[in-house]
Amino acid sequence: MIGGTMQKLNNLLMANPYWQQCKLWYEIRSPRDRKALQLLAAALFVGLIYFLVWEPVIQWSESQKADFLYQEEINTWLHSNLSKARDLQKNQQVASVRQELSSIAASVAQQTGITLGRVQPDRKGLSVWIEDAAYQKLLKWLVLLQTKHGVAVQQIRIDKLKEEGRIKSYIHLGG
DSSP: OHHHHHHHHHHHHHHOHHHHHHHHHHHTSOHHHHHHHHHHHHHHHHHHHIIIIIHHHHHHHHHHHHHHHHHHHHHHHHHHHHHHHHHHHHHHHHHHHHHHHHHHHHHHHHHHTOOOSEEEEETTEEEEEEEEEEHHHHHHHHHHHHHHHOOEEEEEEEEEOSSTTEEEEEEEEEO
């Protein structure tokens, strides 16, 4: 296989007139000049290999190593600060959910005509005390909170007042 390929290459070179001129020029040189030309060709070949293959591979390797070290440094920093970021995110979400929950409860209460006596956010949701309200308005308020805003009633205590249809209640809402 290799011999056949070399034979084809040799036939192509022999048919080329420029190759024949170069070969003739080389053969008429003195043995000392031929040795110098061989050394020069070898040095040129090594130089080409170095500048066209070795140097680009080394530069690529160094840039990849620098990128890897940079990514490793970022990864280390992220892992060291991940718990802080999660805690901060959780605290912000809880605070915004509490604030959002209290504003939703207040606005829906205003729509239904209920006066909220006391509103107190906590870790698990929102506690609401209503001192005097119509039972039907309270039900409407709770239904609107559940259906339109997805607010769940986690705990409820309703006490009947002396006046017919009026109640006093404690409600714990959650998101």
